[in-house]
Amino acid sequence: MRKMFKEALWPAAVFLAVLALWQGACTVFRIPPYVLPSPPQVFATVVERHASLVAAFRITAVEAVGGYLMSIVVGVLVALVFAQSPVVRRSLFPYTILLQTVPIVAVAPLILMWFKSGASSVMLVAFIICVFPIIANTTQGLISVPRNLVDLFAMANASRASQLLKLRLPHALPSLFVGLRISAGLSVIGAITGELFASSNAVGEGGLGYSITYANSQLQTDYLFALVITTSVMGCLFFFTVTGLEWLCLRHWHESAMKVDAD
Amino acid sequence: MKNTDTGQPPFITLGDVTKRWSNGVTVLDGIRLDAERGDFISLIGPSGCGKSTLLRLLSGLTPISDGTVTIDGMAPVAAREIMSFIFQDATLLPWRTVQGNVELGLELAGNTTAAARREACGGLLRLVGLSDVAGHYPRQLSGGMKMRVSIARALATRPKLLLMDEPFGALDEMTRDFLNEEVLRLREVDRFTTFFVTHSVAEAVFLSTRILVMSAKPGRVAREIAVPFPFPRTSALRSAPEFLERVGEVSAALRTVKGAH
Ligand SMILES: Nc1ncnc2c1ncn2[C@@H]1O[C@H](COP(=O)(O)OP(=O)(O)OP(=O)(O)O)[C@@H](O)[C@H]1O
Ligand SMILES: [Mg+2]
Numbered sequence: 001m002r003k004m005f006k007e008a009l010w011p012a013a014v015f016l017a018v019l020a021l022w023q024g025a026c027t028v029f030r031i032p033p034y035v036l037p038s039p040p041q042v043f044a045t046v047v048e049r050h051a052s053l054v055a056a057f058r059i060t061a062v063e064a065v066g067g068y069l070m071s072i073v074v075g076v077l078v079a080l081v082f083a084q085s086p087v088v089r090r091s092l093f094p095y096t097i098l099l100q101t102v103p104i105v106a107v108a109p110l111i112l113m114w115f116k117s118g119a120s121s122v123m124l125v126a127f128i129i130c131v132f133p134i135i136a137n138t139t140q141g142l143i144s145v146p147r148n149l150v151d152l153f154a155m156a157n158a159s160r161a162s163q164l165l166k167l168r169l170p171h172a173l174p175s176l177f178v179g180l181r182i183s184a185g186l187s188v189i190g191a192i193t194g195e196l197f198a199s200s201n202a203v204g205e206g207g208l209g210y211s212i213t214y215a216n217s218q219l220q221t222d223y224l225f226a227l228v229i230t231t232s233v234m235g236c237l238f239f240f241t242v243t244g245l246e247w248l249c250l251r252h253w254h255e256s257a258m259k260v261d262a263d
Numbered sequence: 264m265k266n267t268d269t270g271q272p273p274f275i276t277l278g279d280v281t282k283r284w285s286n287g288v289t290v291l292d293g294i295r296l297d298a299e300r301g302d303f304i305s306l307i308g309p310s311g312c313g314k315s316t317l318l319r320l321l322s323g324l325t326p327i328s329d330g331t332v333t334i335d336g337m338a339p340v341a342a343r344e345i346m347s348f349i350f351q352d353a354t355l356l357p358w359r360t361v362q363g364n365v366e367l368g369l370e371l372a373g374n375t376t377a378a379a380r381r382e383a384c385g386g387l388l389r390l391v392g393l394s395d396v397a398g399h400y401p402r403q404l405s406g407g408m409k410m411r412v413s414i415a416r417a418l419a420t421r422p423k424l425l426l427m428d429e430p431f432g433a434l435d436e437m438t439r440d441f442l443n444e445e446v447l448r449l450r451e452v453d454r455f456t457t458f459f460v461t462h463s464v465a466e467a468v469f470l471s472t473r474i475l476v477m478s479a480k481p482g483r484v485a486r487e488i489a490v491p492f493p494f495p496r497t498s499a500l501r502s503a504p505e506f507l508e509r510v511g512e513v514s515a516a517l518r519t520v521k522g523a524h
Contacts, residue, residue, distance in 0.1 A: 148354045151324050155348045156371035156420075166371070170358045252400045253357040 037222040045222040046229065052211070053230050059207040061234060063119050064191035067126025068238075071183060074127070075134030076176070082135070083142035083168065093139075100132040104190065109197045117198050122207070126190030130183040134176070141175025142168050174254045177246040184238040188231060208234075273297035274335060274456055275321075275424070281329035282316055290316050292481035293330070300423075303450070303457045305467035307513070308477030308485075309521050314460040316482070318426045321458060322348050334424060346424035347417035351432055353409035355401040361412050362388065362397040368420040384419055390452070391415045391445065407438035411445070418449060425457045432462065440498065443469055447496055464513045468506060469496065474513055478520045486516045 019039050025031065026038040033041055046053065078096070082089045108125045115121045145168055153163050195209025208231050215224040275298040282291040290313040298304055306314045319325035320332060323339030334342035347368070355364045365384040369375045375383070388394050391411045401409055410430060417425060431439040443466055450457070461467050467474050471490050478485040490509060492500060500506050 146354070148350045148352065149356070151348065152350070152354050152367075153371065154324060155322060155343055155346070156368050157343055158371045162371055166367075167356070170356070173358075253402060 034219050034221045037225055041222050042225045042229070046226045049223060049226060052206075053226060056206055056208045056211045056227070057230050057234060059119070060188070060191050060195065060209065060231075063122040063194065063207065064126050064187040064234070064238070066119070066123040067128075067190055068130050068183060068187035070123065070127045071130035071134055071187075072180070075131045075179065076138055078131075078135045079138035079142055079172075080164075082139045089139065089143075096132055096135050099128060104129050104193050108193050112194070112197045122191055122194030122198055122209075125194030126187045129186045129190040129193075133182040133186070134179040137175045137179030137182075138172055141172030144175075145171045174250055177242070177250065180242050181239065181246070184242045185235050188235045188238060192231060272333075272336070274300045274302075276333045277330070278332075279330040280317075280320060280327055280332060282313070282320060282325070283328045289481040291320070292483055294482075294484060296475070296484065298456060298458075300456055301454045301472075303459065303470055303472045305459045305461055305471040305474045306477060307461055307464065307467050307474060307517060308482070309479045310462075312477045312479035313482030314477060315428050318348070318428050318458055318460060321424075322346065322426055324348075342424070345422055346426060347420060347422040349413055349417045349425065349427040349430045351429045353401070353406075353413040355409055355412055355416075357401050360398050360400055361393060361404070364401070364412055365416045365419050368416055372420060384415070387415045387419055390449070407434055407442060410434065410442060414442075414446070414449070418453065418455075421453060422455055425455045427457060427459045429460050429462065431466065439463070439466065440501075444498060446470065447494065451495055464510050464517065465501070468509045468513060469501060476513065476516045476520055485520045488513055488516065 022036075023039050026036060037045070082092065104125065107128060111124050111128075112121050115124065149167060149171070150163075153167055158166070191207070192209035192212070195207040196213055198207075198210065208227055212224060212227050212231075215221075215227060275296075277294050277296040280291060280294040281289065283289045294317065306317060308314060316325060320327050321334070321339055323343060327339075332339050335345060337345075356367065359367070362381070362384060365387060366380045369380045369383065385394070385397070388397050391414065393408065393411055393415065396404065396408065401412070404412065413430070431442055434442070447470065457470075459467070459470060468490055474488045474490060475484045476486040476488065477483065488509070492506070
């Protein structure tokens, strides 16, 4: 408990310092609220409009989580295929890199045009930017099993299935979690980006991305700030959920999870 | 030799075993060898002479280029049923507890119930003195303990042939001596035949019934030295004059082999 308090001390100090700077800038330079609202103003807006913030949070969270879960299922399956043979991997991997390099802002409007504009299309956008880190990291984990361990299983005449279940998958778990952590944040970005384009089609109303465009067009900068904060909260929530899950799964045996109880 | 009485073929026969890599290099050339049940054969020789390769040929992990290997009447891959391989590093699964690691072999063989496995492996852990850490994960163990887990895992399937590739090479001398005695103790319980690769002459003499001194490029058995000391052997043997004499003999043979090029 004391340790946790100590851990939180520095980030909290940074937070307060930023708030102070922010407030200072607002007063000293007399910045108008529609350019930069002061912290108390933003806080007031969060309190006042919390109902619509919560509603927007819900809509976007469902889309982000939907895309994220889809990317886990598809990403792991693709990684399993890639792990089967170097030929498959070499011929298909370049195309998965495409997934990452194509700008999502160009793809999102296409997806929303091709498919019915709505929550499921927004999920698809989130899926597209989430899936690459999961494919790449899981594949890496599946194929990097030490040769001695593979030999050990060969000596036991292990079937392909038990080699996969008892060796490759558990060995790939830490790498999978690296991908999951990266994609947790990306899923929020994906959902918001998807909504930006969905809103122009007059659907997807109410999500954070939609509300951001709306607040922006109305010069409701304080509400815009409130939305950005809500978005960050969602990103952090996702990230910490995944990190917690990772700790639960790997705490006994993997360094990445051990650090927590190391010193 | 013993078998001339019974007329049985030897437990293991290597007939002119040759291994060439795909790049044309011959690493082992015409290895001829018979091993009896209960033999403890140490392979010693300069680095790169093909000791690990010979073990891998015996295990079928690497295919033979020429010649024959017969283990209890079977080809190497078929004979995996009756053998275990202990690698230089303990090769434990980090996500399994000590108990889980020791059960792995039986679990993969697939003809035992979970309860029977727990029972058998619990007994084995007691035998190697690891009962207290049965629920620990490998990262919580010292190098010597990990190696003992690896040995327990290898013995869990009751192998008739044990292949050990420098299993104690990374350990300090005290731990190594201790584990040497442990191996001999376990061998009294279950008379497995062993091929043991090592760079330590003293270790080879202490453990073995026979020592094969190998030469390199291409790998051949340059010299075979019998170690006639009776079993059970205890640590007292290490300071006996006949032990030291044998160590001197093997060291000299090793020097000749290394001096050859
Ligand atoms: N898969 C392979 N392809 C080609 N050459 C190989 C392969 N594996 C091993 N070698 C070579 O074969 C030779 C014998 O290797 P091996 O590992 O059997 O030696 P070793 O006697 O065990 O040596 P050390 O004492 O260093 O462990 C070495 O020169 C090595 O480089
Ligand atoms: Mg070797």
